[in-house]
Amino acid sequence: MATGIETIRNEFATLAVCDPVLGRDSSTLTQFRAMHQLPLPDTGPILRPRTVDDIQRIVTRSAELRVPVVPRGGGSGVVEGIFPNPEVVVLDLAHLNRIGQLDTVNGHVEVEAGVHAWDLEQHLMQSGWTLGHWPQSIELATIGGLIATKSIGQYSTRYGGIEAMVRTLDVITGTGDRITVGHLSPRRTLGPELLPLFVGSEGTLGIIMGAYLKIHPLPDHQQGLVFTAAEFGDGLEVVRRWLMAGVKPSMVRLYDAGESARTFPTAKGRTVLLALFHGSHAEVQVAVAEATRLARYEAEPGDPQFIDHWLATRNDVSAWRPLLAQGLLADTLEISASWDRLANLHRTILQEVSAIPGVLGITAHASHAYTDGANLYFTFLATPETPEIAPDLYRRIVAAVLDRTLDGGGSIAHHHGVGRLRREWLARERQAELPYLQALKDIFDPHHILNRGALWTLTNPLSNSGNGPSTD
Numbered sequence: 001m002a003t004g005i006e007t008i009r010n011e012f013a014t015l016a017v018c019d020p021v022l023g024r025d026s027s028t029l030t031q032f033r034a035m036h037q038l039p040l041p042d043t044g045p046i047l048r049p050r051t052v053d054d055i056q057r058i059v060t061r062s063a064e065l066r067v068p069v070v071p072r073g074g075g076s077g078v079v080e081g082i083f084p085n086p087e088v089v090v091l092d093l094a095h096l097n098r099i100g101q102l103d104t105v106n107g108h109v110e111v112e113a114g115v116h117a118w119d120l121e122q123h124l125m126q127s128g129w130t131l132g133h134w135p136q137s138i139e140l141a142t143i144g145g146l147i148a149t150k151s152i153g154q155y156s157t158r159y160g161g162i163e164a165m166v167r168t169l170d171v172i173t174g175t176g177d178r179i180t181v182g183h184l185s186p187r188r189t190l191g192p193e194l195l196p197l198f199v200g201s202e203g204t205l206g207i208i209m210g211a212y213l214k215i216h217p218l219p220d221h222q223q224g225l226v227f228t229a230a231e232f233g234d235g236l237e238v239v240r241r242w243l244m245a246g247v248k249p250s251m252v253r254l255y256d257a258g259e260s261a262r263t264f265p266t267a268k269g270r271t272v273l274l275a276l277f278h279g280s281h282a283e284v285q286v287a288v289a290e291a292t293r294l295a296r297y298e299a300e301p302g303d304p305q306f307i308d309h310w311l312a313t314r315n316d317v318s319a320w321r322p323l324l325a326q327g328l329l330a331d332t333l334e335i336s337a338s339w340d341r342l343a344n345l346h347r348t349i350l351q352e353v354s355a356i357p358g359v360l361g362i363t364a365h366a367s368h369a370y371t372d373g374a375n376l377y378f379t380f381l382a383t384p385e386t387p388e389i390a391p392d393l394y395r396r397i398v399a400a401v402l403d404r405t406l407d408g409g410g411s412i413a414h415h416h417g418v419g420r421l422r423r424e425w426l427a428r429e430r431q432a433e434l435p436y437l438q439a440l441k442d443i444f445d446p447h448h449i450l451n452r453g454a455l456w457t458l459t460n461p462l463s464n465s466g467n468g469p470s471t472d
């Protein structure tokens with residue numbers, strides 16, 4: 001008798017594609033394992049449904065047969081949200097690629113989940129509009145993936161994270177039911193909304209088919225500002241004062257000394273602060289003048305070319321793969337904290353990670369700021385003695401960053417999400433909430449077929465059960 005997974009494979013054979021790379025995301029350790037022939041489980045069947053009806057049929061049948069399913073967008077996730085497993089069906093949403101009419105009266109656009117963020121942005125810009133979502137992975141990620149991971153873009157101070165842009169979601173739950181959550185009215189008070197539950201749910205509560213998103217007229221003016229300061233803490237104080245005073249550059253980036261030296265060698269050991277303002281000419285002039293006034297105690301004007309350099313290179317990540325191919329471990333980890341905790345967290349994490357044998361360096365920048373805090377985005381480089389010990393070294397570095405973050409009162413994930421990489425720390429940070437999160441899983445995915453093992457479902461991704469079964 002055929003197993004559940006064989007039945008799915010046979011019944012949906014016409015939708016099958018053969019490319020094992022689609023069964024994993026862009027996580028560093030997974031890439032490293034593939035490059036250096038370290039153990040990596042096989043990928044299960046990969047299906048590329050043509051329509052939403054196809055997806056509904058696959059999910060309904062998988063629920064009947066209790067076969068695990070994981071949705072895939074652009075595969076640019078970096079937290080093992082999609083991890084190879086021969087017992088899991090991968091649903092590649094590439095055919096959900098339709099962009100609907102722009103509603104320029106209300107500033108809305110309807111988009112299917114598989115549309116790439118770059119394609120949407122180009123489409124909007126041709127008509128003088130923008131989504132305002134510009135993650136570094138804009139050319140790689142899909143709208144469904146960006147919503148499912150609660151992503152954020154480089155202009156977050158002006159436009160917010162993706163959660164500020166989603167008006168409605170069309171979702172297929174773990175039973176194959178199709179529901180629309182949210183509303184196009186700007187606000188309503190009808191009890192708690194279901195929509196936020198799916199933003200950041202990483203494919204564990206439902207598969208996003210499409211969304212109505214809020215869009216904005218393209219601003220007609222842009223101006224950059226560059227400052228340098230003696231210490232990272234001085235730069236943090238400038239950014240804090242800006243946000244508190246309502247000065248909101250679209251983009252704000254503060255590099256610590258190590259990262260400033262690497263990115264801007266002429267900064268002479270000072271910490272570099274970049275800001276980019278958008279809006280009408282008058283609006284930008286006022287904001288720039290106020291930002292300059294508020295920065296005068298801790299910072300001094302820096303080389304304006306730094307901002308041109310950032311604009312020209314901001315999406316270039318071509319240096320990473322060659323490092324991994326050489327046997328080095330290079331990756332990033334982002335956390336968040338309130339203003340009063342950031343400088344201490346930055347110092348403690350740099351000290352602790354630098355002391356791990358094999359670590360060549362760790363630097364950080366803050367790239368998303370709020371009135372009450374900011375993120376810290378760490379970049380590390382390490383050299384394992386052999387490829388075989390790379391997973392242990394990698395895990396030790398991740399643990400040092402996330403343990404110290406919890407100790408220091410921060411949150412362990414600012415925008416990359418949890419996947420399988422950080423679920424242990426999610427369980428610690430949200431311990432008291434776990435029973436309620438589990439109850440949500442039971443409601444939307446009662447057979448636990450959707451992305452088993454991601455987020456709060458606790459299993460070892462490298463155990464023989466791979467992405468599941470969930471043990472919670």
Ligand SMILES: Cc1cc2nc3c(=O)[nH]c(=O)nc-3n(C[C@H](O)[C@H](O)[C@H](O)COP(=O)(O)OP(=O)(O)OC[C@H]3O[C@@H](n4cnc5c(N)ncnc54)[C@H](O)[C@@H]3O)c2cc1C
Nearest residue numbers: 073074075076077081136137142144145146151152203208
């Ligand atoms: C070079 C690089 C730069 C990056 N820069 C940023 C950045 O600036 N900001 C940022 O926030 N992130 C960034 N990321 C991380 C990544 O791009 C985001 O997590 C992105 O949202 C993933 O989108 P995707 O379409 O590639 O999703 P995938 O990688 O395909 O999937 C990610 C997760 O979402 C789930 N999923 C995918 N599609 C759906 C769907 N339709 N319904 C339900 N679940 C779904 C998957 O199962 C998986 O768990 C970066 C990654 C890289 C490699």
